[in-house]
Amino acid sequence: MLGESIYIRGREAFTGGSPQAVYEELWQRGRKARLRTRAILALAALVLCGMLVNAVFGVVAAVLLASADALVHWRLYNASRVWRRGLRGVERMDRTLRLTLGRRGHRVLHGRVVPGHETADELVVGPGGVWLVHNEAWAPDAEISQHGGRLFIDGRTQSKLVGGLTARAAAAERLVSEKYGAPVTVTPVLAVHGGKLARAPFTADGIVFAPPLRLVRWMRRNPTAEHSAEEVEAIARAAVHSLPIGGRIMTDAPPPPSRVAAEPPADAPLTAGPEPAEVAAGEAGGGDAVTTAA
Incomplete structure (x- = not known):
C-alpha cells in the first residue's frame, strides 16, 4: 500500500480495530481528563500546604505531586509499549x-x-x-x-x-x-x-x-x-x-588435506627411472623410453 511503512508491515497491532489501536485511541481521549485531575491535585496541594506552612512549601508540594502523578501514568503507558507495537518483547x-x-x-x-x-x-x-x-x-x-x-x-x-x-x-x-x-x-x-x-x-x-x-x-x-x-x-x-540459526545445522569442519605426500607401503615394488642411454635411444628411434624394474 502506498505510504505504508516497511517496518510495521503485516503487524495487526497497527491495523484499525485491533486491541492495540483501540487502547491507543482511548489513551489519547483520556489525556484531557488526566491533565485536569493532575491540575486539581496540584492546586489542592498548593493551597493546603501554603496555608499550613508557607507559600514556598505549597509550590514545592504542588510540583512534587504533579510530577508523581505524571510518572505513575507514564509507567503505566510505557509498560504496554511492547504489546502496543505488536511485538513479543x-x-x-x-x-x-x-x-x-x-x-x-x-x-x-x-x-x-x-x-x-x-x-x-x-x-x-x-x-x-x-x-x-x-x-x-x-x-x-x-x-x-x-x-x-x-x-x-x-x-x-x-x-x-x-x-x-x-x-x-x-x-x-x-x-x-x-x-x-x-x-x-x-x-x-x-x-x-x-x-x-x-x-x-x-x-x-x-x-x-x-x-x-x-x-x-x-x-x-x-x-x-x-x-x-x-x-x-x-x-x-x-x-x-x-541448535541452528534458520535451520542451518553446523557440522565439524573436515580436517585439511595433508600437503605431505603419503609414503608408499614398505612391500610396494619400487620402479627405477630410465637410464640416460635408454632415454637417448628412445628419442633417437622416435619411440617411448623403456623402464626396467629394479
Missing part, C-alpha cells in the same frame, strides 16, 4: 540479558531453532545452569495468575503455550546433551511483557513467569546446576552446533 529481553547476565560469565544465544519445534528466543548458559527463555506480551489489563499449579490468562488456561514451551525445552535438552556428551538440564522460563501479575515471579505448569528484570534476578538466585567456566563454554559450543 524479544529485543527488549535480548538487551536486558546482554546488560546483566552477559556481563557475569553467562553465554546468551539468540534465535536458535529447535528442530521440530518453534524458535527459542534466548538460550542462557551460565555457571548456575541452562535456561530456555520465551517472551510474551499481553494487554495492560490482562490478568496473569496461577491456580492449582496451572497458568491462567484472564481466567483461561494456556495449554498450547505451556505445552509448546515445555516440549521445546525438552528437545533442546536432549540435543545439547547428545552433543555435549553428558546430561544437561534446560529449564524453561517465560519473560512477561505487560499484563497484570498478581505476584512475580511465580511457577505454573513447571515454568517460571516474571517480568524481564525479575526473571533475571530469579535465574541468578535459583541455580539448577554448577558449571565451571570451561563447562559453560563447552555447553555453549554444543548448543551452537545442535
Whole structure:
C-alpha cells in the first residue's frame, strides 16, 4: 500500500480495530481528563500546604505531586509499549540479558531453532545452569495468575503455550546433551511483557513467569546446576552446533588435506627411472623410453 511503512508491515497491532489501536485511541481521549485531575491535585496541594506552612512549601508540594502523578501514568503507558507495537518483547529481553547476565560469565544465544519445534528466543548458559527463555506480551489489563499449579490468562488456561514451551525445552535438552556428551538440564522460563501479575515471579505448569528484570534476578538466585567456566563454554559450543540459526545445522569442519605426500607401503615394488642411454635411444628411434624394474 502506498505510504505504508516497511517496518510495521503485516503487524495487526497497527491495523484499525485491533486491541492495540483501540487502547491507543482511548489513551489519547483520556489525556484531557488526566491533565485536569493532575491540575486539581496540584492546586489542592498548593493551597493546603501554603496555608499550613508557607507559600514556598505549597509550590514545592504542588510540583512534587504533579510530577508523581505524571510518572505513575507514564509507567503505566510505557509498560504496554511492547504489546502496543505488536511485538513479543524479544529485543527488549535480548538487551536486558546482554546488560546483566552477559556481563557475569553467562553465554546468551539468540534465535536458535529447535528442530521440530518453534524458535527459542534466548538460550542462557551460565555457571548456575541452562535456561530456555520465551517472551510474551499481553494487554495492560490482562490478568496473569496461577491456580492449582496451572497458568491462567484472564481466567483461561494456556495449554498450547505451556505445552509448546515445555516440549521445546525438552528437545533442546536432549540435543545439547547428545552433543555435549553428558546430561544437561534446560529449564524453561517465560519473560512477561505487560499484563497484570498478581505476584512475580511465580511457577505454573513447571515454568517460571516474571517480568524481564525479575526473571533475571530469579535465574541468578535459583541455580539448577554448577558449571565451571570451561563447562559453560563447552555447553555453549554444543548448543551452537545442535541448535541452528534458520535451520542451518553446523557440522565439524573436515580436517585439511595433508600437503605431505603419503609414503608408499614398505612391500610396494619400487620402479627405477630410465637410464640416460635408454632415454637417448628412445628419442633417437622416435619411440617411448623403456623402464626396467629394479
